[in-house]
Amino acid sequence: MSDFTDIAIIGGTGYAGAELLRLAYGHPRLRVTRIVGQSRAGEPVARVLPSLTGLYEGDVVAFDAADVAGAATVAFTALPHGASAGVVAELRGLGMRVLDLSADFRLDDPEVYAEWYGEHLAPDLFGQAVYGLVELERERLRGAELIAIPGCYPTASILGLAPLVAEGLVGLDGLIIDAKSGATGAGRKPSLGTHLPEVGEGIRAYKAAGHHRHTPEIEMVLGGLAGSPLRVTFTPHLVPMSRGILATAYGMASVGATAEACTEAARELYRGSPSVVVLDPGAHPDTGWVRASNQAFVSYAKDTRTGRIVAQTAIDNLVKGTAGQALQCLNVAMGWDEGEGVSAPATWP
Amino acid sequence: MSDFTDIAIIGGTGYAGAELLRLAYGHPRLRVTRIVGQSRAGEPVARVLPSLTGLYEGDVVAFDAADVAGAATVAFTALPHGASAGVVAELRGLGMRVLDLSADFRLDDPEVYAEWYGEHLAPDLFGQAVYGLVELERERLRGAELIAIPGCYPTASILGLAPLVAEGLVGLDGLIIDAKSGATGAGRKPSLGTHLPEVGEGIRAYKAAGHHRHTPEIEMVLGGLAGSPLRVTFTPHLVPMSRGILATAYGMASVGATAEACTEAARELYRGSPSVVVLDPGAHPDTGWVRASNQAFVSYAKDTRTGRIVAQTAIDNLVKGTAGQALQCLNVAMGWDEGEGVSAPATWP
């Protein structure tokens, strides 16, 4: 009777959840039947997320696995790392298709997970998920029941470097990723580090020297493409803006690796991938050009004086970096058009 | 054969034109067949408007009325005040439906136009257009062939004050509108007044004391609702952000005019108007809640100590204030659902 697939959003009152609600509203095949949020349970959605006033009726509800499974067939879990695994296991046990936005199912090595995140609450499921970077995993995602949505930094970092690493256009030693993120990347919980007076008119790094937990995820994927382990130096910065990630990546050019060759390799890899736009050599993607869209803009340049390739990638951290990518994965998993609900142009300017 | 209505955008490389392109892309009944822009003619759309890379192929073209009329049945003219009238006349003469985003056809008194804008280049058409504020003019817009899209400041100012003026809830003397706009309102032409270092971290008024040309438009509409002429004190401010207008309007409360009564009057007036959200008394609409959406959020408060009503309205100046409103008007004129292509939720946060 219903043409809709019913979905539940667990952790619907944070930014990832809010973005899922925004995008799902425009998705012709989806209907949101539960918005779960522990700390705001019982409040009207419109009070918690005023931009959705008039679009979503009803209240945020507390988590109840049976209720969720009764109301929806697909769950998006947007919970903190560590806390997510248990909820995912419960929902999977009730037969739901689950797209998990945490890091809990992204890695393939339990020891690496333990090192960076601590104990895993659903070890049986570890390694069962498909990694949801559609451009690299499209085939494995078809029909997938458990999908680990990549992190925002890994998405930006990998999309730019993947063609280079896969095609041997850069050396695997000495890859450096200097990333710049808007403040939504820090989540919705207020702190001095996101307090407008302190961060609204300056820039700073906030983790350096290999301490950010997205590092092993980047290494896992790029290492897989390269066919051998590799390590990257990753530095995230906080930029005074709300949305967007720009990843500026550096690698030593292999023999023959011109900017044109890198561009060509990217266009080859991303042929058939509507979410990736490969700009001409020397162009500089701007996060403003992908704001609120599911697109990634990538470009390549070569510093002929030093032999370095510079790969730049701009995404919206909440869309291609989180919620849009999740819907894109669901589209593929369900056999729908990959762009359903995630094809709107960017909000520019 | 084609289910699409073909449209041309004249002045497609400024912000209003770009926003029309963004929204038209998601409108299921429209197809853009010409993007006209004099100063960038011959350049690929993607170079002029990089956020549309991959979405619109082809080049910006120079204006040629016959070519436009051959390629489309509807034209949106997004040209400077004064320059628009001649183009509109030409396109109307070729039988096109025209939605004009300039001020050239908004006013109903040619002397007022002359006083604020100078000579009118199509005096025969003056007064022929329907004023495109859908919430007030829905019936007259059905089938309309020439529509004058309201200004962004008038849209914000009128939507908040209309219920009060129409229902006699405020006195007609002494209405004050203190408006705050993002920098897109100044257009795409660079100047010191929009140069990031000079305006990116401060606020200032830029016209005071009745000198802004949107003033008579506000007075015309509100005076019409009131049934007698009125004057407003209007002060626009530039806020360090890209999009959004907040209009804070003040009027002396009539007897019995509580915040609740004002709210109720607004809900009555805007019943059946999906683009207006009337918040509960005392709420404060935020331009961030309507970013990139076609919604207007309005609220009412009463200062019981001074007897003043405070009406607040937040819109996105480029959407409900310009391009979204234009599409909404076209929907009504064509007999389509009013929300087609302009119902996407706001880009928040």
Next chain:
Amino acid sequence: MSDFTDIAIIGGTGYAGAELLRLAYGHPRLRVTRIVGQSRAGEPVARVLPSLTGLYEGDVVAFDAADVAGAATVAFTALPHGASAGVVAELRGLGMRVLDLSADFRLDDPEVYAEWYGEHLAPDLFGQAVYGLVELERERLRGAELIAIPGCYPTASILGLAPLVAEGLVGLDGLIIDAKSGATGAGRKPSLGTHLPEVGEGIRAYKAAGHHRHTPEIEMVLGGLAGSPLRVTFTPHLVPMSRGILATAYGMASVGATAEACTEAARELYRGSPSVVVLDPGAHPDTGWVRASNQAFVSYAKDTRTGRIVAQTAIDNLVKGTAGQALQCLNVAMGWDEGEGVSAPATWP
């Protein structure tokens, strides 16, 4: 032996305290001997306020009245409203000169205080302080031992309106003050209302209709100048910037009250006041022009169509609105040059 006057800053780790430290560093007669901050006691100043690294050695300390009074002769109390009165009383009891940045000693009517702030913890001192708006109270401030530093909104509001009210250039009924503030005005405590993603790219009012506690302070001072009680409609807005307040005030022009007459009245009133710059009629002061300076820029315009006077005032809320004004008061109280330590030009752009 020492040419310095030793000062203590109570509440030194918030923005008002930090700004006092910044300005005191450049004041040739002051030496900071205690920085008191309850929640950060025991931490190095440089960790709590990194911009002062290398300028202030030592730790933040917990409050101990005897210790403070032993180390300094002047105390600046930058504590929350309500909490300040008790500390002020204690320090006054030990003979210190106290400049209080809270609202606890600004008002002259204990019933008004009780209505807006609640119980007062030092009722014996109530009414004993000199109100520290130097431009209006310079004479009474000489030698003053207890000074109530005005609020940031009252400073901006009063400086623009004082000449008009004092000279009868506007009617006393219907004064409206539409104020726009940077986020430092909300203090250093993180909350959703100052969380960069939610407020960094939009504008909203946050109190309307006479609910802001600075309202009675404005009315007290302006009423005093007018010689009769008056009420104002005051609406504060949050602007996406760190510092600055712009107050746009509206009043009905009296007969003969041109923009020039208002400007002249202001120049007369502020003759000999180095912190106030009266711009030519029609100019629009920008908060960017007073950033980090102790200056107030004011201007006047008249809407001849409606008979309204528009008075605009721009200040830096942390300097002329708080810490700079406090040092300016101390200069006058001590008989020093009024501009000592608070004469640096604005940080522009």
Next chain:
Amino acid sequence: MSDFTDIAIIGGTGYAGAELLRLAYGHPRLRVTRIVGQSRAGEPVARVLPSLTGLYEGDVVAFDAADVAGAATVAFTALPHGASAGVVAELRGLGMRVLDLSADFRLDDPEVYAEWYGEHLAPDLFGQAVYGLVELERERLRGAELIAIPGCYPTASILGLAPLVAEGLVGLDGLIIDAKSGATGAGRKPSLGTHLPEVGEGIRAYKAAGHHRHTPEIEMVLGGLAGSPLRVTFTPHLVPMSRGILATAYGMASVGATAEACTEAARELYRGSPSVVVLDPGAHPDTGWVRASNQAFVSYAKDTRTGRIVAQTAIDNLVKGTAGQALQCLNVAMGWDEGEGVSAPATWP
């Protein structure tokens, strides 16, 4: 009779000139006697630079070398690269001490200059200037009559890397500098690239792959310290803020090069340099901490997983990166205290 040294500012209406005026106002030994600006000649200083209203009287004047030399003994030339050399030569010929803020006298190799900047208009003077990075050239600056003030990017880049290169703590191959600048770095001339709507809420690189003209300056200084030529990969980004540069630099750690060793080397090199603050290992300097101050904050971290050293440097591009550094140089050249007029704490927050 006069204790003041009279100075002239050539190019006084751009941002570098305005910043010199701001700082010179607070310098106890300087008096500005001429403000030269070709395009705004004849206008009052206060109209061109409103933040200086009431501080500088008189008009901007057109350039007249004899007039300048008659009115001042020291000239600061803040003119475009290429245009500066001729003016400098003229003023030097009249016996003035000149501090040149352009790139015209920074480089030591005329062929490199020609490659990056074109023809030099005063080849006889080329190589005669002392490079004004005080921390490295303090001795040579004493008494210097012609000083080339370093670029903003080189200042930030060099201060962080100098200790590492000088002490052999990083390899000379493969140095990467990823720099992020506020928009004042682009100057005062409006363009789309600094138009608030297009750049106010996004980040992008604007030169990549060795095309920025500050590159050879960085290489010259670091190569000099290393004792052998080296090349760097330099990428500048535009950040949505007015002031500030953050340089994140990467190099391969030499044996034994811990974060602590790097920090210690920096503290050793900058002992006696009041403008450089070396933070503890792992700290992240924020451009907000040095806003409007002449300080550079540097820190070091080591990514032990990849063997990379990450050197971070934050400066205010207009102060330590331009005008403050120029005054600091003058102080040294004249034998005054190095911190005169450039010791004010940062404007934070």
